Amino acid sequence: MATFGAGGATTSYEELENTDLIICWGSNTMECHPIIYNHMRRGIKNGAKMVVVDPRKIDQVKKAYKWLPVNVGTDIALANALANVIISEDLHNKEFIERATENFEAYKEKVAGYTPELAEKITGVPAEDIREVARMYATAEKAILNWTLGVTEHHNGADAVFALINLGLLTGHVGKYGSGLNPLRGQNNVQGGGDMGALPNRMVGGWQWDDPEARELFEEVWGVPLPEKVGKNQAEMMEAVEAGEIRCMYVIGENPAQSDADENKHERLFRSLDFLVVQDIFLTKTGRLADVVLPAAASWAETEGTVINSERRVQRVRRVVDPPGEARPDEWILQDIANRMGANWNYETAEDVWNEVRRLAPNFSGITYERLERYGGIQWPCLDGSFEEISDNTPKEQLAAGTKGAETGKGTTLTTDVVEKRDLGTKFLHVELWAEEVKKRAPFHPVDHAGPVEMPDDEYPFQLTTGRRLAFHNTGTMTQDYKKVKDPEELIEISPEDAEALGIENGDFVRVSSRRGTVPRVRARVTDRVRPGLVFMGYSFPDEVPTNVLTINAVDPQSGTAELKACAVRVEPAA
Ligand SMILES: Nc1nc2c(c(=O)[nH]1)N[C@H]1C(S)=C(S)[C@@H](COP(=O)(O)OP(=O)(O)OC[C@H]3O[C@@H](n4cnc5c(=O)[nH]c(N)nc54)[C@H](O)[C@@H]3O)O[C@H]1N2
Ligand SMILES: Nc1nc2c(c(=O)[nH]1)N[C@H]1C(S)=C(S)[C@@H](COP(=O)(O)OP(=O)(O)OC[C@H]3O[C@@H](n4cnc5c(=O)[nH]c(N)nc54)[C@H](O)[C@@H]3O)O[C@H]1N2
Numbered sequence: 001m002a003t004f005g006a007g008g009a010t011t012s013y014e015e016l017e018n019t020d021l022i023i024c025w026g027s028n029t030m031e032c033h034p035i036i037y038n039h040m041r042r043g044i045k046n047g048a049k050m051v052v053v054d055p056r057k058i059d060q061v062k063k064a065y066k067w068l069p070v071n072v073g074t075d076i077a078l079a080n081a082l083a084n085v086i087i088s089e090d091l092h093n094k095e096f097i098e099r100a101t102e103n104f105e106a107y108k109e110k111v112a113g114y115t116p117e118l119a120e121k122i123t124g125v126p127a128e129d130i131r132e133v134a135r136m137y138a139t140a141e142k143a144i145l146n147w148t149l150g151v152t153e154h155h156n157g158a159d160a161v162f163a164l165i166n167l168g169l170l171t172g173h174v175g176k177y178g179s180g181l182n183p184l185r186g187q188n189n190v191q192g193g194g195d196m197g198a199l200p201n202r203m204v205g206g207w208q209w210d211d212p213e214a215r216e217l218f219e220e221v222w223g224v225p226l227p228e229k230v231g232k233n234q235a236e237m238m239e240a241v242e243a244g245e246i247r248c249m250y251v252i253g254e255n256p257a258q259s260d261a262d263e264n265k266h267e268r269l270f271r272s273l274d275f276l277v278v279q280d281i282f283l284t285k286t287g288r289l290a291d292v293v294l295p296a297a298a299s300w301a302e303t304e305g306t307v308i309n310s311e312r313r314v315q316r317v318r319r320v321v322d323p324p325g326e327a328r329p330d331e332w333i334l335q336d337i338a339n340r341m342g343a344n345w346n347y348e349t350a351e352d353v354w355n356e357v358r359r360l361a362p363n364f365s366g367i368t369y370e371r372l373e374r375y376g377g378i379q380w381p382c383l384d385g386s387f388e389e390i391s392d393n394t395p396k397e398q399l400a401a402g403t404k405g406a407e408t409g410k411g412t413t414l415t416t417d418v419v420e421k422r423d424l425g426t427k428f429l430h431v432e433l434w435a436e437e438v439k440k441r442a443p444f445h446p447v448d449h450a451g452p453v454e455m456p457d458d459e460y461p462f463q464l465t466t467g468r469r470l471a472f473h474n475t476g477t478m479t480q481d482y483k484k485v486k487d488p489e490e491l492i493e494i495s496p497e498d499a500e501a502l503g504i505e506n507g508d509f510v511r512v513s514s515r516r517g518t519v520p521r522v523r524a525r526v527t528d529r530v531r532p533g534l535v536f537m538g539y540s541f542p543d544e545v546p547t548n549v550l551t552i553n554a555v556d557p558q559s560g561t562a563e564l565k566a567c568a569v570r571v572e573p574a575a
């Protein structure tokens with residue numbers, strides 16, 4: 001948003017199949033975004049090269065042309081060094097920079113200090129590899145840079161995102177078919193959650209909270225004055241709990257007592273509340289701490305509505321089974337509570353809610369249920385909701401291919417004959433950066449490297465990074481009872497060298513402790529996926545292995561995200 005004004009992945013999945021270079025930066029795409037990875041796989045089959053930037057030798061490294069085994073928390077130094085090479089070898093896209101960006105001189109000055117040799121010392125990535133990947137990225141005709149939590153879950157994660165976006169601006173790999181910048185969304189509806197205004201400073205459709213035009217529109221549609229104050233993000237809320245300013249909390253579809261960093265501290269804070277309500281489809285740990293549990297939420301298969309995925313595609317969700325017992329859809333509960341507080345909400349269907357969204361947010365105005373029914377998913381922005389001119393005989397594939405014309409780089413809407421006049425959404429964002437005259441330039445944000453807050457020392461000699469495995473989801477509420485998969489328990493990945501030094505073998509139990517807490521028993525997986533000094537844990541079995549008692553609550557002031565990807569721990573053999 002800070003660079004382009006819109007928060008969303010800029011390309012569509014399809015473009016991953018039609019590009020020359022795919023970079024996965026801090027993203028275990030194969031295990032965590034398997035659908036998107038399938039598109040990447042096709043791209044690789046079609047000739048694209050993949051570069052993986054990850055401290056661990058994750059499985060997709062086998063398919064990669066190049067793996068940059070970056071030290072945890074040193075991504076900014078690496079990105080700046082790539083830029084350093086691109087500029088010093090005169091490979092940057094001067095025409096694009098001149099026309100579509102601003103603040104290049106400051107950026108150039110900043111990255112001048114990040115030579116590949118210096119970056120090698122910080123990041124552990126050989127200078128020659130940095131040079132090679134810099135050249136590949138700068139000279140590729142099309143290149144897509146994808147990133148996720150390895151980049152963002154740090155005390156300076158927002159800066160790291162700027163460092164990556166800067167690379168896209170430097171090379172012009174954004175705003176044209178097959179090139180782009182993609183923050184992959186974690187869940188099926190993370191994009192949708194943000195788009196619906198589930199952010200403290202944004203409204204439905206991404207409007208800035210204090211935008212006068214938006215306030216007028218919302219007050220008119222909702223018929224109530226809006227609060228004057230901007231809201232708090234989750235980290236700020238927990239600070240306010242600690243300060244005694246927030247005494248009551250209502251948690252929907254989240255298990256923060258186990259997903260927040262420094263679990264012991266967060267458990268204390270949740271316990272200190274006067275009143276806690278949890279609305280979930282399972283009884284989570286957070287639910288067990290609650291005064292009131294609304295066991296009423298219905299899962300995605302039991303409810304109606306829409307979700308919005310990483311490529312900004314709005315898709316219908318349909319009820320296929322009835323909710324069990326007294327379970328009710330989330331929006332039903334919210335409406336009932338609102339009305340008991342004196343409001344007068346009368347949404348009968350999910351479509352009623354969606355139609356209000358269409359009034360509030362121009363990006364969605366053209367996405368009617370009727371059109372979703374007809375065409376399948378539609379990518380926002382989509383302004384024009386008409387469709388009657390399309391004949392019923394138009395083959396579905398042709399409609400789906402509607403935005404093909406975008407390949408020419410001429411526009412984001414379609415040019416295929418049949419659907420010429422129809423707005424079937426927007427395949428990729430920011431084509432306006434390639435217009436003759438650019439109205440709003442994208443600024444470079446020069447940033448500096450700053451390593452993790454807590455580094456290993458004599459007392460806590462290992463660096464712990466945390467993340468995911470294919471078969472288990474987040475805090476495990478929905479997956480931990482599922483046993484018919486490989487390794488249905490938490491594991492700590494540890495290098496053969498470290499295992500030998502500790503006198504442990506693959507499958508032995510170890511005890512892991514940090515300055516904040518202790519995991520008494522977790523099974524060791526001895527593997528060269530991690531290098532000496534680094535250990536990795538998931539957090540999907542938190543009742544038996546509460547990984548987040550170890551992690552550090554060092555929060556990025558810009559994003560509100562904790563440094564879940566780096567803390568220092570001690571590992572010892574356990575009984
Ligand atoms: N150590 C460590 N910690 C992390 C991370 C990490 O990498 N390492 N990652 C962080 C990230 S990226 C995330 S997103 C968070 C995730 O943290 P959480 O969101 O707290 O974890 P989930 O387990 O996904 O919890 C989702 C809850 O929603 C419930 N649910 C599912 N469907 C519905 C529904 O339709 N309605 C309602 N009301 N409830 C529903 C589920 O039962 C579940 O309890 O964890 C963060 N914590
Ligand atoms: N199977 C499965 N899929 C999921 C989820 C799940 O729980 N299970 N959760 C969903 C959610 S909510 C999210 S947000 C996404 C997350 O998707 P990802 O971000 O891909 O998942 P993670 O495993 O948290 O972290 C990705 C990688 O970051 C690397 N990494 C750690 N530290 C650093 C660093 O300093 N620099 C770099 N460059 N890399 C680093 C780790 O080694 C890891 O391989 O996955 C989603 N999909």
Ligand SMILES: [Mo]
Nearest residue numbers: 185186187190
């Ligand atoms: Mo996430």
